[in-house]
Amino acid sequence: MRASNVTAVYAADTGQDVPAVDNVTLEVPEGQIVGLAGESGCGKTTLGNALALIANPPLYTIAGSMEIDGQIIDMTTLTRDSNALHRPYRGATVSLLPQGAMNAISPTLRIRDLVHDVMSAHDKNVTKAEAMDRASDRLKMLSMPTRVLDQYAHQLSGGMKQRMVTVISTLLDPKLLIADEPTSALDVSSQKQLIEMLLQMVEMKIMRGVIFITHDLPVLSMVTDRLAIMYAGKIVENGLTEDLVHNARHPYTSALLNAVLDPTEETRTKHVLGIPGSPPNLGNPPTGCRFHPRCPLAMDECVTKEPAFLDENNHQVACWWAEKNPGVTVPMEVSAV
C-alpha cells in the first residue's frame, strides 16, 4: 500500500482552511505493521481518517491517491459522489479501528448481532448464521473463546472488548487495517494480549498491512516494523523501527524517545526536560521547519527554508541538522540533563 501526497484540511469558520495533514506520503510494505507517532494534535488521527476514506465535513481530503495491490483509489472528497465512490472500499479494502471503538459496542445487543450488522453492511444477503460461523471460525483461529459472541458488552473486560472490535473490524479481510490508539485505554497486560493478537493476525495474513497510530513509543517498538514520526501535519522521520529507536536523526524523534519512561535504572537517574512549548497552530504554522521554535538544534536556515526529505538507506528524515551531519544520531544530551 502506498498513499501519496495526501493533504487533508479542516474548513474553519473563519473561511480559512487548516491543513491538518500536509502533503504526506506513506508506504506500508506487504505484511508489515507501520507505526505512526507524534504528540496530540499533530495530525495522526486525521491522516488515519483520510486513509480510511472516511473524511467527513468539516474535514476534506483535498489531494492524495492510494495504491493498494495495483488498484489506484482517488482519495479526494471534494466531489459529491466521492462518498458513494469510497463506500465499497471501507471495511473491505481499508478498515479503520477508531479511537475508543470498544465503547461504541451497543449495550443492548449481543456481540453476534454486531457481527451481523458489520457483515450485512457490505453484503445485504448475508444471514445471521453465516455471519456467526465466520466470526466463530475467526475466533477459533486466534484461539479466543467463542462464547463471547453470545455475550453483551458489559459482560466483557476492557481488553476483551478491544480484542473483539479488532476481530470484527477485520472480518471482511481488509487489505489494510488502520488502528487508531487501540491500546491507549488498556492496562499493560491487556495491551500485551492485543498486540500479540495483532501480530498473529498479520502472520496469518488476515490483513496485508497495518497502520498503528499511537503516541506510546514503547508499544510501537514492540509491534511495528517501520515507524513514521509526525509533527504539525508532516512526517518528519520515517524508517525501520529499530533504526529509529537506536539512531534517531530528527531532534523531535529524539525528544519523544527521551521522554519515554521505562521502568529501568536509567529512568531512575535521568532528568528529562520534555519538549518546551506546545505544537503550533496549524492555521498559521511556523516558517521553514515547523519544529524550529521548539528545537534545541535550530539554525538560521531552519527558520527560513523548509528542509527536504533526505533518504539514507531506507531511513528518511526532513531536517537541516541531519543534512549537515549525515549518519549522526541526534545527541541525547540535547533533551536530557
Next chain:
Amino acid sequence: MTATYSQGSAVEPEAKVPVLSAINVVKEFRVAGGHITAVDNVSVDFHAGKVLAVVGESGSGKSTLARMLLRLMPVTSGTIKYLGKDVTKIRGGELRSYWRDVQAVFQDPFSSFNQFFTVGQTLRRRMSSKQGDETLDELIERCLGYVGLKPGDAVNKYPHQLSGGQRQRVMIARALMMNPKVLLADEATSMLDASLRVSALNVLQDLRDRLGLTVLFITHDIGQACYLADEVVVMENGLVVERGVTDEVIFNPQNAYTKRLLADVPDLKGSLKKRNS
C-alpha cells in the same frame, strides 16, 4: 512499613512520623447478590517530603483508596490519620480545613475546568472572601511560577487556549494556592502525551524538593512511578501485595504480581530485542 526503611538510610528519623496514614482501611461496595471488597485491609503511611506511588491495574482499588483518604467516600472500617489525628469521621469546619491541607489533582485536565472562566478567574474564585486583592495576585503569581507558567500569559487565557499539559499544571497551581501539606495526584498525568507528561512529573518533583510537599501519586504506569517516586506500593484486587523503596520494588520485585506487571510493560529497546529473537 517501617521494616522497609532499613535499606533507605537517607530517611531521617523525624520523617518516620507520617503526615497521612491509612490504618487497616476496608471499603466494601454492595452489588447485586453480595458485596465486593474494593480495598481490603490496607495500611499505608505517607511521610513528609516524599513521593509515594500507588501502582496497580484498573480495578485494583487505588482510586478508591485515594477517595477515602480525601474523605470523599466513607470507609467501611479502618482509620485515616492526618498528622497523628483521627480524621475518619470529622465533619463541618474541621473537614473543610482538612480539605485545605490535603489537595487533589485528578485525571482529566479537560473536564475539570469551567469553560467560561479564564485561568485567573478560576484561581481567584476559590479565594474571593479570604484575601485582599493584592496579596491574592501575588499568591497566584507565585503558584503559577511553581508550575512553570508565566502569570502574565496564563491568567487571561481560557481553558480551550491551553494544552492538556498546561491545564494540568494550572490544576496543580490551583491546589498549591491552598498551601497544602499533601498533594494527591490520581492518574494526573495519564491523559497527557509522553513529552508533556515528563514536564508535569518534573513539576511534582520540583515541588517536593523546594516546598517539601508530600505527594501521593496514583498511576497504572510503573515507568512514571520509577521516574518520580521515593516509595512504591503495589496493589492488586484491593490488597497491597508489595511495598518499599522504589529501587527495591522495581528492580528487585518479590511478589509474583509485581513481576508480571513489570514483565508486561513494553520497554522501548527491550521489546525490539524480544521481537527480533
